[in-house]
Amino acid sequence: MADEGDKGALAAAAADAVSRAGRVSAVNKIGVDITAVLGTAEMKVSNLLKIGRGAVIELDRRVGDTVEIRCNGMPIGRGEIVVV
Known part of the structure; x- marks a missing residue:
């Protein structure tokens, strides 16, 4: 007992x-903000102003490239760009 x-x-x-x-x-x-930066592009403001709905902006990353995953701006991991 x-x-x-x-x-x-x-x-x-x-x-x-x-x-x-x-x-x-x-x-x-x-709540937290999760960000995965898939790539970047550089363009002139004049070109940016011409962009409309459905426009395609070519980024500097490709399928299979590594991306950084961030939580509230802090890196927490890495991922890979895949086609779904």
Whole structure:
């Protein structure tokens, strides 16, 4: 049979687990910005002003190239450009 000390320790451990679960739940609700830079292009403003809906801008990366994945501006990983 468990003595009072064991019961108190179990209760404290259970309370700590509930507290941690609450903190994890709160952290899981935080929004972050995820960015994958697929490439860049350079053009004159005059050309930029001519761009309309459906225009294609050629970037400096290709299928198979590596891209950097960022979370709130900080690099967190790398990915690969693929055709889906």
